[in-house]
Amino acid sequence: MSHQPYRLASGGHIDRDHEIEFTFNGRLYRGHPGDTLASALLANGVHFVGRGFKYHRPRGIFAAGAEEPNALIQLGHGPRTEPNLRATQVALYDGLTATSQNVWPSLRFDLASVNQWVSRFLPAGFYYKTFMWPASQWMRYEHVIRKAAGLGKAPTDRDPDRYEKMHDHVDVLIVGGGPAGLAAALAAAATGARVMVTEAKAGFGGHICFDGAQQIDGQPAAEWVTAAVAKLQAMPEVTVLPRTTVTGYYDHNYITALERVTDHLGNTPTHLVRQRFWKIRAKQVVLATGAIERPLVFADNDRPGIMLASAVREYVNSYGVLPGRETVIFTNNDDAYRTALALDDAHARITAIVDLRAEADAVAGDLVAAARDRGIKTYFNHAIIAVSGHRRVTGCSIMELAEDGTTVTGPVTSLVADCIAMSGGWSPSVHLFSQSRGTLSWDDEQACFIPDVAHEATVSVGASAGDFSLAGALKNGLKGGMEAARASGAKGRQPAAPKVDPVTEMPLRAIWQVPTNAGKGKQFVDFQNDVTAADIRLAAQEGYLSVEHTKRYTTTGMGTDQGRTSNVNALAILANARDAHIPDVGTTTFRPPLEPVAIGAFAGRAVGGQFEPVRSTPMDPWHHANGATFEHVGQWMRAWYYPRGSETMREAVDRECVAARTGVGILDASTLGKIDVKGPDAAEFLNRIYTNGWLKLAVGRARYGLMLGEDGMVKDDGVTVRLAEDHFHMTTTTGGTAAVLDWLEEWSQTEWPDLQVYFTSVTEQWAVASICGPKARDLLAELSDDIDLSDAALPFMGVSTGTVAGLPARVFRISFTGELSFEINVPSRHGLALWTALMAAGEKYDITPYGTESMHVLRAEKGFIIVGQETDGSVTPGDLGMDWIVASKKADFVGKRSLARTDSLRADRKQLVGLLSTDPEVVLPEGAQVVADLKPAPPMTMLGHVTSSYYSANCGRSIAMALIAGGRARLGETVHLPLSDGNLTAVVTEPQFFDPKGERLNG
């Protein structure tokens, strides 16, 4: 293990008292708390950390923040591994392990790097042109592309960490904790407004932390920052969130942010969540998101060791790390001179500054003058035309620019460099402003897009507004914060702007593609997606005029970095190729999330058992204690069947179905949806909602009802009981209850507000045990002495109230099996007692509990439909052969008119029929397609599909129902079911298989 050869003796915000160990690509290194993975790697002299996406060329650490396109790493291993992280954002902790992404099989020996030798075969649109035909090969292409693309590996195990969702409402949200953001926060907070300020990095202050010696109000800038943050933290209405990235800016100032709570800690305390996902509604937003430096587009500008100039400065000043021992600075603006001064302050060797501007255009700048005073060699009007070195830059060649800046001229000068710090100017971070639908305008002098017209209640300040000076950031930050606070309703006076010494800077020289006469080198624009200037020119040449098309064709700006460092360069080169003005080419749209967000953060606590509530009935403990298997029905867990001993499912279901028709069966029907319908107009309301008549239903009687959508399609069904003149108890399908309640409410509130009727969900208020079979009456009689169970007193579709097993009960004589059947409703708290009492009393009748599977078989034997199984939203009552329930003489009901539409009357509509498999032992697969004319291979004319299919022990054979075009005209016909593992045949029948005349209802 080496110590840290590129660590400076002093400087930076790292904890030098502690040294921690980490592993990168299997090698052990040392760093300090306060380092990022990138700064620690650089301290160890490691630049080469990954390979390009397409050509697999060696790539080095490029930036120091979120804009990093190269240093993508896979962090950790096992269930906590996370791909696509930028080493520049990963806080170093003791024991950290990381590996390079996009290398196979290893960083130094990468098989796919042969791509760089065949790169002329990988032009823009390569994927579209190559992996196109035949389409049947697409699955194979995807495999090859994925392997070569190196998008990292998702963990295969469950995420062991906890995440939290946070909701907050603020008057003013300030995004960014640099000088402008802090000034805005101080101004807004001083009014007493509720303020939140977020900063993506661990520390506040932004650029002033590493720009070098600057004074604010006579104190070092860093001290002003510390004091400002301390002041804000002490205010009760202010929330200060470091390590928090705003990821999305949505309608009506709804903002999401990711707070990394423990990612920077090696040993995570168990009481803390890993990340918090904030959902913030802000009255006003201040965007102080800073700016991102652009690279220069010159030949082989992707070699490891070539970095953004501001990143070099940040590594020196914030981390005490020297990215190179001999640095060449290549710039088109004054800001890179700050990097020269920082390196000089650290006694690092600067080979030269290469400035694209003529000396006369630059020399009046304060920073340029300072560099000259220190004797730093500067080549004005020069360009880097070639770079030497493969896995690490070793030097560069420069030439003078010809007058118009489009060609180079004169002798070649060679410069030694193990680091090239480049600066192509700055682009305001307008991503969030753009997400919020604000428009951008082009600032010709600064060569960047700046916010123009805001769509939301938002204001941009500081560098993100194109104001790159410290004095301007502080002044306009205060103003923006104050205006936002006032707009949110707060009052107060704007604090005085702190005093800052002005710095004179000269304009940049925009040379979007640096000329060269060396010819061969690739000039990268988008480093993450390996898009070169030549690719963009090729796209333009091939006719891709729209920037959105060019983006997709070349993939520029489509990486996880969303083109932070590449978009403006790409646009400018496209504009140049089209001979257009940059703003006329347009900009692309930025979309949330701003940075990749772990799925776990979106999920929060809604995972595992908290993902969705599980509903269980009051009888649930009994089912568990008696060996039931369960199935999901919506959110409910329902008893499916009750195997005895080593019974298979089929054996158990056969036994249960026979018992229900020969002795007595019992079903937990508590999940049935129940809606209490009350009011003087309740009967009239039901009469309009159901297809059949309800006005004349007697009190104490039940009726089956079918509900249609206004399009005439079956929506739900169930039995509804009239408890009093103005009081009904409606039942619905288990899965449809909520939708039915919504449906009733909608008609009541919006269409018939004149009807006095009220709806209450009572599904969970009633437990229901349904007993059926020839012995059902005998059993019930043993438990009830106050309900007359005779046919005369309690006929089919009759209702009685009394006690069962001493419990207050409503008994409905209704049947979903075709047998003599009673549904016993008791208040939920008595459900388990009722069930237990019925089981005990039923012992001598060999009472048999049956589950949902047997319920399905029993109803199918009778041809009773299940909404959602025999129907799919395209089925009318007529299609089901249920015209008998449609009261066509009623003036109107919901859906009635649609039943008379020509489409509803077509003879070839799919109609419900029975299907009897030719082989009675074969159960036709549900969902199987039915055809009349079997052909050796598809396509065949499909008639419909199997909706329900079971083995029926009571029928002694398999039975099925199907929806078949013109089905009722096909009774007796043989149809085919072509399946991948052999074809089946069946005969079309009536959809009733057992007791078709319904003689068993009376026991």
Place this chain on the structure above:
Amino acid sequence: MLLIDCPWCGPRDDSEFQYGGEAHKRRPPAPDQVSDAVWADYLFHNQNPKGLYLERWRHSAGCRRWFNIARDTVSHAVLEVYPADALPSNAAARAVYEQNWRRENEAAANAAAVAETTEIGA
């Protein structure tokens, strides 16, 4: 995410609400009397303007009440929240209702449809 000011509960996130499509769309009072075309218009056709729209919403995860909103489908600005059985009072929303809302002439449309049906029958 829209912020919707429920008339009963106050401002809430739109995730608490359910969208209900075009507002003021009245069901033909005598469905049996209208042609297939008129019925289909009521059943299937909704306006889809780029701009101000009068639409129904329901506070499904709150008070469960239906109400109307005048919303700009481009800017997503909510100009007015008003009761289900009322007309908008906001001037721009009112103008949209008066000028463009095709339900305004629904009585005439129904009458025309009846005539048409009669003709076909004859």
